[in-house]
Amino acid sequence: GQNIDQPTEMTATEGAIVQINCTYQTSGFNGLFWYQQHAGEAPTFLSYNVLDGLEEKGRFSSFLSRSKGYSYLLLKELQMKDSASYLCAVRETGSGTYKYIFGTGTRLKVLA
Amino acid sequence: ETGVTQSPTHLIKTRGQQVTLRCSSQSGHNTVSWYQQALGQGPQFIFQYYREEENGRGNFPPRFSGLQFPNYSSELNVNALELDDSALYLCASSLELGNTGELFFGEGSRLTVL
Numbered sequence: 562g563q564n565i566d567q568p569t570e571m572t573a574t575e576g577a578i579v580q581i582n583c584t585y586q587t588s589g590f591n592g593l594f595w596y597q598q599h600a601g602e603a604p605t606f607l608s609y610n611v612l613d614g615l616e617e618k619g620r621f622s623s624f625l626s627r628s629k630g631y632s633y634l635l636l637k638e639l640q641m642k643d644s645a646s647y648l649c650a651v652r653e654t655g656s657g658t659y660k661y662i663f664g665t666g667t668r669l670k671v672l673a
Numbered sequence: 674e675t676g677v678t679q680s681p682t683h684l685i686k687t688r689g690q691q692v693t694l695r696c697s698s699q700s701g702h703n704t705v706s707w708y709q710q711a712l713g714q715g716p717q718f719i720f721q722y723y724r725e726e727e728n729g730r731g732n733f734p735p736r737f738s739g740l741q742f743p744n745y746s747s748e749l750n751v752n753a754l755e756l757d758d759s760a761l762y763l764c765a766s767s768l769e770l771g772n773t774g775e776l777f778f779g780e781g782s783r784l785t786v787l
Contacts, residue, residue, distance in 0.1 A: 603778035663715035
């Protein structure tokens, strides 16, 4: 079946590092994505992993282990503006079609 | 470059009515997907259109239907509205099927069913 798990809420301090974990069970895996969504706004793309390993993009990094069905998003040098919901999403493919499955999101609060 | 635009931004309907939501994809994008997002939840995939054909569907009943037009804009139609259909409906476009798959989301249409 399809299932994505991520923590509901996390709190961290400005300037710190936080790791948001995501585990998934899916068939036809075709990529894992992280999106950021500020309250009342549309999600915005952060990262994409399709092969195992770490992808780094500025203060944000994302890791994938396909054999473990596991990913994490690492945010460094936290800023107040990083307070948002972080969505883990898996894309599945099968018979030429694609589906996106999103987790419920992790609400990150960054404290001064 | 024009982003993804959705209309209307807010609307109120009553149970049993029908609603049509519209989405203009980002310039050059031929793939559009639709999502339902309840408060405090992640987006739930409804379906995706690629070059005017449905390509992938989530666990939504047939009363959720869609169209994609030759200019790649799209509509989401929901018939026989139920109270639980109250949600934010997000449209996202992408450059091509598969690929890096970066989705560009619109601001959404907030539907309230009374």
